[in-house]
Amino acid sequence: MKIGITCYPTYGGSGVVATELGKALAEKGHSVHFISYAMPMRLNGFMDNISFHEVEISNYPLFDFPLYTIALASKMVEVARYEKLELLHCHYAIPHATSAYLAKQMLSDHPIKVITTLHGTDITLVGLEPSFLPAMKFSIEQSDGVTAVSRFLKEKTLTNYGINKEIEVIPNFVDTSKYRRIDAQDVLKYCAPHGEKVLIHTSNFRQVKRVQDVIRIFVEVKKKVNCRLLLVGDGPERSSCELLAREVGVQDSVKFLGKQNEIVPLLSAADLFLMPSQSESFGLSALEAMACEVPVISSSVGGLPELQIHGETGYIAEIGDIDRMARYAIDLLTNPSKHRLFAQAACKRAMEFEMTKIVRLYEQYYERVLTGERIASS
Ligand code: GMT
Numbered sequence: 503m504k505i506g507i508t509c510y511p512t513y514g515g516s517g518v519v520a521t522e523l524g525k526a527l528a529e530k531g532h533s534v535h536f537i538s539y540a541m542p543m544r545l546n547g548f549m550d551n552i553s554f555h556e557v558e559i560s561n562y563p564l565f566d567f568p569l570y571t572i573a574l575a576s577k578m579v580e581v582a583r584y585e586k587l588e589l590l591h592c593h594y595a596i597p598h599a600t601s602a603y604l605a606k607q608m609l610s611d612h613p614i615k616v617i618t619t620l621h622g623t624d625i626t627l628v629g630l631e632p633s634f635l636p637a638m639k640f641s642i643e644q645s646d647g648v649t650a651v652s653r654f655l656k657e658k659t660l661t662n663y664g665i666n667k668e669i670e671v672i673p674n675f676v677d678t679s680k681y682r683r684i685d686a687q688d689v690l691k692y693c694a695p696h697g698e699k700v701l702i703h704t705s706n707f708r709q710v711k712r713v714q715d716v717i718r719i720f721v722e723v724k725k726k727v728n729c730r731l732l733l734v735g736d737g738p739e740r741s742s743c744e745l746l747a748r749e750v751g752v753q754d755s756v757k758f759l760g761k762q763n764e765i766v767p768l769l770s771a772a773d774l775f776l777m778p779s780q781s782e783s784f785g786l787s788a789l790e791a792m793a794c795e796v797p798v799i800s801s802s803v804g805g806l807p808e809l810q811i812h813g814e815t816g817y818i819a820e821i822g823d824i825d826r827m828a829r830y831a832i833d834l835l836t837n838p839s840k841h842r843l844f845a846q847a848a849c850k851r852a853m854e855f856e857m858t859k860i861v862r863l864y865e866q867y868y869e870r871v872l873t874g875e876r877i878a879s880s
Contacts, residue, residue, distance in 0.1 A: 516621035520593035578605035599641035622783035652805025675860035681793035686771035707737030722828030793852035
């Protein structure tokens with residue numbers, strides 16, 4: 503198949519899923535064309551069957567705001583015609599699904615299908631803003647196929663937008679040949695040199711991730727367990743988190759590592775992953791941690807209960823219930839045999855989201871959309 507993929511090229515989960523999917527499809531012999539304003543973060547180095555097409559954005563002085571939606575649509579048209587694309591797969595609805603709709607209208611001489619994958623805040627947060635809602639609803643309804651990364655997100659889309667449309671649930675995935683526990687002595691020497699337990703959190707430090715809760719949970723755990731906290735990633739909340747760590751006196755036990763390309767050695771050094779999010783449509787970073795045998799303590803929101811098995815792969819608590827999350831963490835960190843069982847169960851559960859299996863689901867879905875087969879409700 504000849505596939506155009508549009509995504510945000512940044513560190514977010516939707517970009518990661520889109521890029522890993524594109525790479526896996528290219529390895530299977532499909533011709534994959536990424537269309538975005540920058541090279542997707544995980545698209546490093548040359549790969550057979552993959553091309554990147556950069557969207558140029560005009561900075562003409564009359565335009566106070568960049569007209570990305572239009573520029574993207576024009577680039578989609580150009581690539582589709584020149585590369586004979588059969589479908590455009592948009593990850594994160596805003597504004598990609600709208601650009602793809604526009605492109606499809608302009609491509610009246612070149613039949614093309616549009617698939618939109620909904621990832622999270624495109625539906626639960628940003629898309630609900632009055633300035634986006636009608637365009638979102640329209641663009642989703644006009645897509646030839648729509649997928650969501652969890653049952654939760656599918657339900658939210660149907661109810662929040664009053665959309666009458668079949669939505670296929672295709673969950674996030676992990677490449678378990680890369681995401682597996684490895685020797686992490688180098689990391690441990692640096693972050694836990696005296697055998698301290700290691701808690702970890704990775705995110706883009708947006709408010710929705712509640713990274714302050716991570717620090718507050720850590721404060722409680724530290725009262726009972728000799729431990730360290732690794733915070734990986736960067737974003738708008740980072741400064742206030744650094745301030746909080748100093749205010750509550752744990753600055754020497756918390757390492758802010760910023761954005762990291764190599765996450766497996768860090769996860770392999772960890773004993774627990776914390777994800778106390780306000781909203782989480784799936785929780786890709788929790789899945790990656792589980793694949794590295796790290797049990798997860800999370801909030802009960804969104805799609806997290808579809809991934810995590812409470813009392814087996816980790817524990818789930820109400821949003822903001824710092825005391826309970828801390829108690830769960832202490833329980834696991836002070837009970838080695840229980841921790842081992844949870845770590846194994848987490849890894850086993852992650853295997854259910856193995857990349858090859860989920861990529862096949864996308865391929866089958868593409869085939870159904872391309873042949874115009876009625877898309878059944880999942
Ligand atoms: O919706 C977002 O916040 C953006 C998106 C991203 O690009 O980072 O994250 C979402 O997509 C991931 C991949 O499908 C999911 O694993 C995340 O749970 C989801 N984030 C939220 O729902 C907050």
